[in-house]
Amino acid sequence: MMFGWGRSKRPGPRPVEEAAGNLFEPLALLSALDQLLPWYLKETDDRRLVYPACNRRLNDAEGNVRAIWEHTRLEACRYVTMVPRRDVELLVSAVRQSEMMDAFLKQAPHEETVIEFEGVPAVDYANAITAGLNWLDHCAFLAGVDPDKFGRTRRDFRRLVVLAQQWWAIDNAGPRAYEMVANHEVPPLMFCLVWQNYTRLAKEVAIAAIYGSSLDRGIEQLRQHFRTTLSSEAGQLQASLSALTDTAIRLKNASDPDDLVRS
Template sequence: MANFGWTRVKDPAPAEGADIGFGGLADPMSLLTALDKAVPRYLDLVDNGALVYPACKRKPGDAQGDIRAIWQHTRLEAMRYIPMVPRQDTTLLVDPLRQAEMIDAFLRQSPHENTVIDFTGTAIDDYGIAIYAALNWLNHCVAISDADPHQFSGTLRSFRKVMVVARQWWALDGATERCRQMLEARERPPLVFFLLWAECTTLAREIAIAAARASAASDDISRVRSAQDPEELDAKG
């Protein structure tokens, strides 16, 4: 079972290296590799008491309490479920030839509402479990951050609709070649990994805005709303 009852120490270590970004990576495998490295690094900081967890609970005086870091770390908290899958088969997430297979399996799967999950040992099923857990985590953060619940209404249902549209895209003639062209142009075709990444990025942004609204200037809020990724914002100490 994946359990997140992390402990705190009395003397928190400084949050060195807490600016866990992805450096404008465009290749899906590079992003997955970076995610594999970022998740344990982030959890170590949480375990050592260097960071308030979850990120949406942070205040301006906390380490990494600025809106950019809250956005970045909330997304990471959701995406952490993907590297947790015990028997990884990342081709299901990023290989054009396996997207229809992964999407069909996901759409056959019944949604769940858990953030603490059991895996089955079968990658194609476990990725579905992990995707739902990621979205559930963001729903969990909504109440903590006082984000507008209407913006998150039907999150699981909405993502299933995204996957249906993606399935139609992959059924088109020439989809694999079009995917290759998009990747070469540093664009993001509807690979399952990219779809989840985009959803977590968008929802985490709204959570970060809600968490920081009381202390952030209106110009900062506007700047965050216009950004597509926390990497576009200047890092703050």
């Protein structure tokens, strides 16, 4: 599930839960973001949640990998929802992708996380998307992510947009995109590219926030801790080590925070 907010112990707005089932409809996802962001920002403003999420620790509310992953992604997505004179067709309509991607690739790169909008939707979305990537870079630094995993964030995304632009230039790309959505596949719409990349990068931030820069190293440190503290309790030690192994496997295989929710 791409947007499993409803399973949090701190429930968000109902519209978010309702949108969760319509995973391959980007407009539903954008609508869910619109509903969730005011709730999330109020939680942080009222200090019920540590902000940014990458600064949370295990003893904090929602101080777990899944919540930090979800909320870091949300923090990056907020820039897109802030664009004035919103024209979401630029993000999700097949016939507008060339226009949106051209605007993004013509944009001068910037490193800002506080931006001023110009009132031109394509330009503002381009700036907002880059600001979201910059926010993830900022969170990665705060969380101590291995720099090798974040060294080319903006450059790598621009390359991805170039590849997507080439895909849209192929004959019948528009009908093919609608067919993919109908078949629960994800076409290279601009919003889908943004969502997938923010999700991937937010995962690295969340892992570093809880386990340190290396998941394997963090898990091994916990194993050593359990071996030391539970050495006289063989059954509990074995259960703890098995749980750690399961956690590591699930984290490595997860492509979305909701993959970490047990069925």
